Amino acid sequence: MRSFAAAVVLVSATTCAFAQESKVVLKEGPGRDKAMQCIACHSVDYIQMNSRFLDKTGWTASINKMINVFGAPIPKEDVETIAGYLAQHYGKSGQK
């Protein structure tokens, strides 16, 4: 409920827990910078947690869900790059 949330002071207990998420680091590789757009809404441990069982098609479906259902402001031209990065580093048959 947004109106309420805006009215309360958002210096929440959540802040101190969320600072911990900087410990979660995605693997180096081309496309990593584009994948970091995900942090607008969630910590990137969602990516590790969902590895390694999705192929590139599976990761593409996940990214498209984020854009089409959750409204993630990821440019369409970045989808291919991010899916390629995730498939390579966090994909079913990607680098271990």
Place this chain on the structure above:
Amino acid sequence: MKSQKGTASRRAFVAGLAGAGALGLAGSLRQALAAPVGGTAELGLAELPDGALAEQYLYALPGKLPLIKKTYRPPNFETPVEYFRTPITPNKAFFVRYHLAGIPQVKAGDWSLAVSGDAAERDLKFSLAQLKRDFKPAQVTAVNQCSGNRRGLFEPHVPGVEWGVGAMGNAVWRGVRLKDVIAKAGVKAGAIEVVLDGADHAPLDKTPDFVKSLPLEVAMRDETLIAFEMNGEPLPHWNGFPARLVVPGWTGTYWVKQLMSVKIVTQPEKNFWMSTAYRLPRGKFATPTFKSQLYAPNEPITAIVVNSLITSLKSGQQVARGKPIKVKGIAWDGGSGIDRVEISGDLGASWQRAALGRDLGRYSFREFSLDLPGRDSGALVVMARATNSAGETQVSELIHNPAGYHHNVIQRLYVEVV
């Protein structure tokens, strides 16, 4: 990587347990004993995805004990298995599950609950003090279990929060009846659902707000509460302070936290969280039907399926020759109540009834225990199978579904007698 090699071995180990011929994998046994935090192979179940295992560890949110961190933001934290050795789950160990990262710190004095909707006779607003003063208190002991508890054990894996066994807990909830609050507003003819919204919100405006609905008849049950207290204390912030919905028997998705708004309506609520998420293929489970939500080929998840968890043994454990093997744990279901829990020490060839613990109510965890007779050196597979009063029982094989709900596969714990 070492951890992945270990996981592969555990996989093989678990896979091997599917058949009776696998009772001698000493090497894999060592791997299972060295299981990572929150691993499920050690519980005699399929293992979590490699990446989930590698990324999870114990971490304490403010006011909580160290729990199994699945994700930081939004916060998703699982209760470690040791806290299920008592029938009531401590507040500080109770799991945390959010969909959206905006979680306000609500002050009890600032909070209010709005009741409205096209099927409400009048719009009302209550402060916490008014709710407590104007309505009769009510209490229920009930399991709150995430719909996706054990999702991480699905094979093949499905995307989502890769929960192990601890996205659940049992507590004594105290508050007021939702039906009393609804009655004060008055219900017009044609009301079919009650729509519930909490204070949480998404970082982006475009993300669908987490809003859920219940059939009117479930909202009007005596045991459906607006709870302020959990186990005799105010709700923890992470579990919905200052007030949350408690829907005994139904999965956690309906238990809206930081409840702000109740709407009595004449049309089905069709936001993303009702029309697309939290749905099951039709006809795969014998759970109640959400009649006003049957406008799609699938249907909403509703009641919890019967399940159990052995908490006294770990797969790969060694026990002393000739000594009884203590099999203890908890069983629960969607409100029929647990009729019996049976234990097998021979991979399901024969079953013995366990003793049930004190009955804390039909929505609660029910303890069970049985001593299997001492044995000579060798190996055995221990299983527990709960059956509820409706005659429903746990399954041997997973009923796979796309979103990973209702995992109630029987454990197969490998125990070595030495």
